[in-house]
Amino acid sequence: MFPTIESYFSLLMLFGASQAVTGIFLLFKDKKRPYSNTLLAVLLLAWGFSCYWFFAFIHQSPFFSVTVTTFIGPMLALTLFPPVFLYAKYLFYEYKGFQKIDHLHFSPIYLYAVFTMYLFIDSDYSILTMRHHDLYKVRQEVCSYLATLLGPFYFIKTSQILKLRQKMLKQEYSEIESRKLKGFQIINYSFALVFIIGGISTIVENTYINPYVLYMAYHAVLAISIFYIVVMIYKYPIVFKRTENAPEPYSNTTSMAEDLKEKSDSHKTQFSNENNSAKEEVIIAKIEKVMNEQKLYKNQNFSLNNLAEAVSESRNAISHALNNKLNKTFYNYINELRIQESKHLLSDKNLQHYTIEGIAIESGFKTISVFYRFFKDIEKVTPAVYRKKVLDL
Template sequence: MVFYIGDIIPAILLFQSLIFALVLFGDSSFKRRANFLLAAFFLVMAIQFFGLLAPNFGMKWEFFGSMACIYGFAYGPLLYFYSRSLIYKESEFEYKQLIHLLPFGFLAVMAMSKISVCEYAGAIMYLSLIGYIAVSIKGLIKYRNILKQVQSKEGQIELRWLQNFMVIFCLTLLLDIVDQFVLGLDITQGVSSIHLMLLFLINWVFYKGLKQPQIFMGISRNDVNIIQNQQVNTTPKKPNAEEHDELNRLDEFMRSSEIYINPDLNINELAKAVSIPARRLSFLINGFLDKNFIGYINEFRIELAKERLKNPKDEGETISEIMYDVGFSSKSSFNSFFKNHTGMTPSQFRDSNS
């Protein structure tokens, strides 16, 4: 057995990927399907690095060399399915989705048959992987736009970490292309900068993927339909009598009930409380108040926060306590909304009114 310094990072990647995959395969939480897909991603990575290290252990399996350029045909679909499983609460596996993995399966069979595929599959693999990541990022952007129309909280449920991961993964791919076809990017003694980036990324995505709060449930198809329906409506300049009455009823209910202090409030819950269909409610808020749902709810929260900052319950009451009491669950979101609304930070506002 021969082991080089440059093999240390691939060995760590192999070990971690395999351990992460086993942990995720054994998960039984409500995110079981999402974690299963992430586990499959890690398992493919473990197989890839096992193939890279196999010759060091005297394993002369030629098909691993032929497989080196096709793993991306599995990474792309798995990342795409993983992102969709986090976005949509009703996301379920359908056998027709396996068609996305057919190129990987077909090329793997060819590689095991000792047929060289890298000569023509390598460039296509990069394009395929970048394409899947681009579609996944587009889906995440659409998801956040919908989220602002139907949910009243931000933060971790926006899945920005997943979008950032995919962007950095794309940059890693571009560096890999440079390393393969233009200029070698080894740091020293065969230590690959690409492997170091992958080591960072898989630890990051594993940590972030498991850190998602239990309250996150994704968006529903009904949430998507609310927005799609809204987009085809023509918004009048002024509300008619019926719409004016509904807007007044909504405002009176919001002020009297303080339903907005619920950090998990969504448009369906509010619609039920005021007896206005969710699509209609979204139309009223966007069309006549010129706000999305989260902006509308947060205005009430900010007004209550201002009152509490002026008149605290006791001398020791902190800004964080007020933030949670009025319905915010993210300090960064609270500070951002507060400053946009008042032109001051919460601390500055409290000091100016003390």
């Protein structure tokens, strides 16, 4: 009975590994992808390879390699958790590249690699001798216990990012931002199952009880989570595209037609795209008219629902129009308008008595920290430096 279950389970592992490859391909095919996609690809690689390793372990030769397992087998547990936290960090804070300080999260893996090379050299470059080295089993136990500690640590860190993101956005986030949060919450909960079951299996292993079923359980969670991520990439591709910068304008109508042709091979789909594009242009025009005339963004509690009421359009229609036409989320669009307003106020000599915090509040920002972050991202200087530079002219 158990060999049959194990055989079907191996198919699930192979499915998880193949889905990881598919997901990595989808994430990297867009040249203008956000850097967070790289971290998600690392996550898929780590989880997918772990699934493949279990598949190979079940079927052995020719899929299973003793040499590969000797070098990286215990390390797999260390690679499962940091990418989850880092992906959340890079997704919601929109970093343009890898931050040097984040190498600390991979330091256990770096130390593992150095120690493994030491074992290999000390064993006269022999895999068989290395596997009988006095410290070989110690390496495996250290990795298991360290992974047991890393799991809850990164789960808590990731949960904190999600809570901060929700608190910061409140009602101001678009459907796209909402999808990011909800989707990643599900990933984070599955991640919790992995380290809980993995931690139990580590404890059980060291009480000399076969933990094989527990290993199967958390690898099943990995495979299902990988599939969920790939479905997300297919179903909501806009979530995995860069949205912080405006798209490059079309030089003429011919280039626009060429772009539409690449997206669709059929005339019917092209007509549908053009029709939707025209509707979205109308929505953008209505939004800009309302913003210019009423400056609704100066209301600190202004939300996507408020904008929907002001222009008589649905939340989803507005979100899609902003993303497709301006390549911005509602949150970024409103805060960029607030930055423009703050620049006007900072440049006014009659308002020199206003504090920077007062300018931020007058422009519509709830917190000075969000104001500073957006202002520096856009203008590359702090509000105080900008004010001094403008007023000294």
